[in-house]
Amino acid sequence: MAIVLHRIDDRLIHGQVVVGWGRPMGVGFIALVDDTVAASEWEQELYRMGVPPEVTLHFADVSTAQREHAAWESDPRPGILLTADIDTMARLATATRVTEVNLGGIHHAPGRTQRLRYVFLSPDEEQALRTLAATGVRISAKDVPGGKPVELEDLL
Amino acid sequence: MSNRAPRGIIVGHGEFAAGLASAVQQICGLADVFAAVSNRDHPAGELERILREYADNGAEIIFTDLPGGSAANAARRVMRDHPKLVLVTGANLAALLEFALGERCGPATAARTAVEKGRSAMDSSGGES
16 A cells, blocks of 8 residues: 655644544554654653554664555555655655655744745745756645645745 | 733644533633633644643643544643643543532642543443444
């Protein structure tokens, strides 16, 4: 089944991901790609508490994720790959086959402008998304499965 | 309306927290026991900052809807530097009423009692075929 959702969400693992997306997709694994979380046992334990025991949870920094991505893609179970920010997803995509990216939650921060209720972007982040899209990655925003997808060109 | 700091914080998705706080108020008239916080539209760091502020002002227990997720994660981060703070996950109205109306005791005991009450309120009936 492979990775069925590459999602950028600054909350990483939370109800919307585990229940909203994970349940209807019947996910068997979640790959959480984040350099900080990968280096912290405490952070990993925190996120592990939000995942049901039948779902395998992988923690990886970007370079490890670049190496593991093909193995995750060949997993017979459907899976979700999460990053907390655009930069991490873009770095991952430089060395792996990412065809589609979901913007699921990039919330307010200084320097960001609101694009959707759940998407706020700085000029640098907008450029990073345009650059990523130019490589052939389809990018759209959708917070929950039943939501209306908003394509990048309509978002910016 | 009292200006006392809330003893309990309810945090959850959508209107979960506001709905439960409103239900407590409707049942027993207590408007100042709980503060209600929605995790909707708050970045993780902002949610943590809000909870930390309540904890700094004397909140004893954080009630969340789900055991994992942004609300519980934010609470656990605050608990690292507020070790006396107690987290109750899977909160329901029965648990909150017990906390609001029960005998005043330490937060750990109050949380345990509230959890027992909340758990015992869950039941199902009917559905015979």
